[in-house]
Amino acid sequence: MRILTSILFLLTAPFAFAQDVSEKNQLGMMLGAEFIGDHSTATIPSLPVTFSSSVVFQLNFAHRLKGESTQLWIEFPSVAAPSHTVSSVNPFTPVSLATFFTTPSFRLNFRGQRSFSPWLSFGGGYALYEGSEKLATGTDNLNRYTSTGALQFGAGVDIKTKIRVWKPIGFRGEVRDFYSFDTLDFATPIRGSGQHNVVVSGGLIVRF
Helix, strand or coil, rough: HHHHHHHHEEEEEEHHHHHCCCCCEEEEEEEEEECCCCCEECCCCCEEEEEECEEEEEEEEEEEEECCCCCEEEEEEEEEEEEEEEECCCCCEECCEEEEEEEEEEEEEECCCCCCCEEEEEEEEEEEEEEEECCCCECCCCCCCCEEEEEECCCEEEEEEEEECEEEEEEEEEEEEEEECCCCCCCCCCCCCCEEEEEEEEEEEEEE
C-alpha cells in the first residue's frame, strides 16, 4: 500500500505543483490605434500640421516582481505605428510618419488575483520617428529619422479567463501615452519640441 501511495504521489506531484504556483510572466500581443496631437509651424503666420491615426502593433513581456493581491510588475512594452498621414498647407513637411517606442516600465496591478485587475504603469525609454522619403513638394526628405527619449504613462485592465491554449490566455484593454522629448525634424521648424502619442489597444495575454 505504501508503495502504491508513493507511486501515485510521484505521478501527481508535478501537476499539483503546477497548479499551486502563480504565473510569474506575461506575454501580451495587442492591436489598436495611435493618435498624435496637432502641431503648428514656427513661422508667421503659423500653419497647422495634423496627423491621421495609425494602426498600432504592440508586444509586451512582463515579469512579476512581488505581491499577490497588489502586484508589482516590470514590463517592456514595444509599440509600432507605421501609417500616420501628415497634412499641412506648408509644403516643406513629410507626407507620412511612422513611430516606434520601447519603454521599460513598472506596472502596479490591483486585485491581481481577481478576474478583473485594473492597473497603472509608468516608465521611460526610446522613441524613433521615421518620415516619408519625399516632402510634400516632391523633393527628397533629408532628415527622415529622429531618435529621442520617451516617457510612458498607462492605465488598463487585465481580464483572466479559463481559456487555455498551451498556456492560460487572458485579455487586456489599455490606454498609454508615450511622450517623447523631441519629434520629427521637419524642414520647417515647428512650435514646441515634445510630442504626445496616445495608444489605445487591446488583445491577448499569455500567462506562464
